[in-house]
Amino acid sequence: MTDVCEHCGTVAAEGELICHACGAMLPIRDFNSGTAAIRQGRGRVQPGESASGSVRQTVEEPTLRLDDHDRAEHAAMGQQTIVVHRPRKRTNINWALLLSILLVLAILSVAGGYVFLRLTHSGQKILARLGYEADATAMWDIGAEYMDQGYIERAIMIEEEAYAKEPNRDDLYERLQQLCEAYEAAERPADAERLYRVMYEQLDKTNPVAYQNIIRLMRAQGRNLEAAQFLKVAYENTGLSSFETERLELIPEAPTVSEKVGAGRYKEDKDIELVSPEGNDIYYLLGDEGTLPEDGTLYERPIHLTEGGWTVRAVCVSTELVSDELNAKYVITYPSPDAPKASLAPQKYTQRQRIRLRNVGSDPNVTFYYTIDNTPPTINSPIYDEDGILLPGGRVTVRAVAVNRYGKVSNEMSVELQIDIPFKNYYRYTNDPIEGAQLMKTTYNQFVSRFGQPLKEETITDSALRGTLSRLTYPWGEARFYPGESGVLLYYIDTTSTSMKMPRNTKIGMSESDVTQQFRDMGQKNNQDGSRSLYYDSKERCYGKINLLSNGQKRIDYTYVDTEYDATIVLSYYLTDGVVTRVVNSFASN
Secondary structure (H helix, E strand, C coil), X not given: CCEECCCCCCEEXXXXXXXXXXXXXXXXXXXXXXXXHHHCCCCCCCCCCCCCCCCCCCCCCCXXXXXXXXXXXXXXXXXXXXXXXXXXXCCCCCHHHHHHHHHHHHHHHHHHHHHHHHHCHXXXXXXXXXXCCCCHHHXXXXXXXXXXXXXXXXXXXXXXXXXXXXXXXXXXXXXXXXXXXXXXXXXXXXXXXXXXXXXXXXXXXXXHHHHHHHHHHXXXXXXXXXXXXXXXXXXXXXXXXXXXXXXXXXXCCCCEECHHHCCEEECCCEEECEECXXXXXXXXXXXXXXXXXXXXXXXXXXXXXXXXXXXXXXXXXXXXXXXXXXXXXXXXXXXXXXXCEECCXXXXXXXXXXXXXXXXXXXXXXXXXXXXXXXXXXXXCCECXXXXXXXXXXXXXXXXXXXXXXXXXXXXXXXXXXXXCCCCXXXXXXXXXXXXXXXXXXXXXXXXXXXXXXXXXXXXXECCEEEEEEEEEECCEEEEEEEECCEEEEEEEEECCCCCCCHHHXXXXXXXXXXXCCCCCCCCCCCCCCCEEEEEECCCCEEEEEEECCCCCEEEEEEEEECXXXXXXXXXXXXXXXXXXXXXXXXXXX
């Protein structure tokens, strides 16, 4: 019986095991007769075949039928058309295995989705976009996308959250710039400026971006004064010359000093002229203290500088804009005059002499101040005139200085001469007491016995001495007593009595010259304050002087230091209209 190839449908020759058309293996089957053969799905036994014969048949699915042409051909060949029915194969499915596989695939899908969302930037962006927890980088990127799409408020919200979430990231400078741009788009310049300041103050001091944006915001708001001040900060921090150029274009030009008197050293007074190149107001200060222009003085006239070191600071002001500061330093040192020269050599003379002083310096405008009482000359001392100085008898030291128009004082000239003519001795207190009233010698009882009982007696305190003191009041004045080791002693007497005998036969009612003639008087002229020095001896620690009182009256003082008590003893003559009206003799502990 003829077989048919399962693969290509080619009819194989009897006995072929392999299809000659496609090369596939041909099946070999045994056919049984009867009901068993039918049950096995084989074809019915054809008439003329034995039940035990075997037939190969090609099984196809669905049933293979020969067309009419084939039937005619087979009929012509004396063959019978065979209809072959191919049985269907049965498939057994393992549903438990299939479900397990599907479950594993589902778990893998969920895990993969989790990994994608949590561990990839794209997944984080999806979470950020949906409003779920995401990393800061994804949030910043979504904020940028929102800005591109015009969702400005959304961009600000998510970028602020990203900044708070990770405030110390490496690219924070650029990210904050992104948020600042969003603030500006939302018309929130104050917030933008605040963050720009964070960018340069805390993140990168030398990056110019933050400075540029702050300056832009300031100028857009008309804050030109702040912008000018901030441009200086930007230039100092970044070193970028464009900031300095912009600042100089914005502010007025700084004032200048007139070429006549530039900064430097001078030996005379100077008048400093300030000039504004653009005609703006000028405010100035002298010295390093104070802030310009707030603490400055409006410049209206030249600034007069005298001797000393000066710093002239000034700015130009145009509306609210302030220029850079002019800072000019001046040092004015007045020249010192030369000391005067004396006409007499330091030697002994047998008659009274008149000494003259001469100017040996180049400056003719000097004044000589001199003394012959042995005190150092000052600008309060007598002024020398062309008549010269008449010298008294005894040892005389002429001391003089020159003072120029700037008040500069020369070195001192000193010439000591000996004039051998008679002269009175210095005042000596121990040899010249008020009769019956010698200080620190006369006791309370002796005094009362001599001058009688007082009108009043009282206990007092006195800065002259420590302890409890007593005062006796008389019609002619008062006396004060001190309780010392040797008794209660007189230490002060103030009298107007004409009957008391004063030292050197002086008394109440004498003239000034009558008194001074009784003591040492060097004949020195009045000082500039109206006083006159009579004598001065530093070695003996004594001096005499006529003082001008505030009421226009005078007082003659003879003073010396008592080494026994380490106290100052003063004998004073008070004069009214040139006549002695009162005498005071006092003792004060040093």
